[in-house]
Amino acid sequence: MDKETIEQMKQKNFEVKKQILEKIKSYDKLIIGRHFRPDGDAVGSTNGLAQILKLSFPEKDIHVVNEDYSDYLAFLDDDKSVFPDEYYADALFIAVDTGTVERLSNKKYCLAKEIVKIDHHVDDKPYGDIFWVEDWRSSACEMIFDFYETFKDELKIDAYAAKCLYAGINTDTGRFRFSSVNGDTLRAAAGLLDIGVDLEYIQACLDLQDYDYYKFEARVLTDMKITENGVAYIIVTREMQKEYGLTNEQASNSVSYMGSIKGCIAWIAFIENPFNDEIRVRLRSRFMPIIGIASQFRGGGHDNAAGATVYNHDEINDLLAKADEAVKTFKAENNDWM
Ligand SMILES: [Mn+2]
Known part of the structure; x- marks a missing residue:
């Protein structure tokens, strides 16, 4: 996609991001989910978003809830909460990095009051009450960081969220090698490093194997x-x-x-x-x-x-x-x- 089209789409999507922030503010309970067989981007984007929202809205009940986990990504400290069906009734479900509902790990998503979708896969089966999809993005983590940057005045971030988001961008771009990488990707990575990411530690967690x-x-x-x-x-x-x-x-x-x-x-x-x-x-x-x-x-x-x-x-x-x-x-x- 050419630069000009991307800029136009980003401007258009500003309204969608604003709607998502308002929606988040209007709920006391947030449940964040991702695709099954989670990769670095799925684990990083959900945990990164959850952390940003927890820091920014400490009074809200916020959890990343899924049905499967990744051993490889255990260093990102997944939330392994389980909640009964009733818990979902007054919750907002935020699905990240998941192109279709069939791919959601948490099958209880449909019990939530409303669904927000944030994703970078090609969207051929749209879902959600509000959806923010930018398929040229390198990763969902890049989008979550963009969300944070857009509403910086209202949102907070810390080193743990930065670690999650950096790990997701790094893995979904094959260590910044794929053609999906553009200036925004590297600016996001730079922003995350500024917040404080221990690069040597992350690379060791991601690359060392028996x-x-x-x-x-x-x-x-x-x-x-x-x-x-x-x-x-x-x-x-x-x-x-x-x-x-x-x-x-x-x-x-x-x-x-x-x-x-x-x-x-x-x-x-x-x-x-x-x-x-x-x-x-x-x-x-x-x-x-x-x-x-x-x-x-x-x-x-x-x-x-x-x-x-x-x-x-x-x-x-x-x-x-x-x-x-x-x-x-x-x-x-x-x-x-x-
Ligand atoms: Mn992804």
């Missing part, structure tokens, strides 16, 4: 294949997950190991579900969008980072053929692509 786990990385690099026109892919089988004792998160992360191969502008991981015949697909690309392929296989997400689901090896082959064709077309139409 030595044994590197053997899985080596296996991915050994077993992966490349299609004729340059789609790198790996099938992470049930057996592999068992052999290396992988969590769901670790199995999914395999896609990132294939991201720096010359000539491969799309890379895809297929992760077999250990309990049923579902195969989760994680798609990544540079230069060309990959979301169009994902949406043909029950998926969506962002232009260059999307997810989908397939159910058998015929569908894997079908998806790979389509991705290979897209890469072929892109390379043919962009002779100077590299």
Whole structure:
């Protein structure tokens, strides 16, 4: 999206942000939720927002409530509260980083009095009484920081909120490398560092892993294949997950190991579900969008980072053929692509 359009959209959305702040003020109870199988952005944006609101409105009852958690992101101190159905009746539910209601971890969202959606995924199934969606944003955390900055006079932030938001921006941009990064992203990161983020500590929490786990990385690099026109892919089988004792998160992360191969502008991981015949697909690309392929296989997400689901090896082959064709077309139409 070009700079001018982004500026216009941001100006237009100022009113929506104001409505969201007013809505927040009008409730005593706030419940904040995110997508299931939470990543750094989901955990960071929900906890960061909750902390900003707790500091700014200490009299309100504010909780991040979800049904699943991430071990990898335990250093961001997730709130693990559980509340009965009745608790929701007079609450405002704020859904962050979640494109569709089906993806919400907390299934009680529908019991809340009203729903606010704050998100950066491509919005093909809108939901919520108020929704603020900016799909060019690098991360939901960048949006939460923007929300704080917009209403700085009324809102407070601290080092814990900054840590959460920085961790989310950092992970959702692949350490500030993805094409979704723009000046606003780096300005947000800079603002968060000014508030006080211990960079060395965060990088250690995010990047250090047990030595044994590197053997899985080596296996991915050994077993992966490349299609004729340059789609790198790996099938992470049930057996592999068992052999290396992988969590769901670790199995999914395999896609990132294939991201720096010359000539491969799309890379895809297929992760077999250990309990049923579902195969989760994680798609990544540079230069060309990959979301169009994902949406043909029950998926969506962002232009260059999307997810989908397939159910058998015929569908894997079908998806790979389509991705290979897209890469072929892109390379043919962009002779100077590299
Ligand atoms: Mn995100």
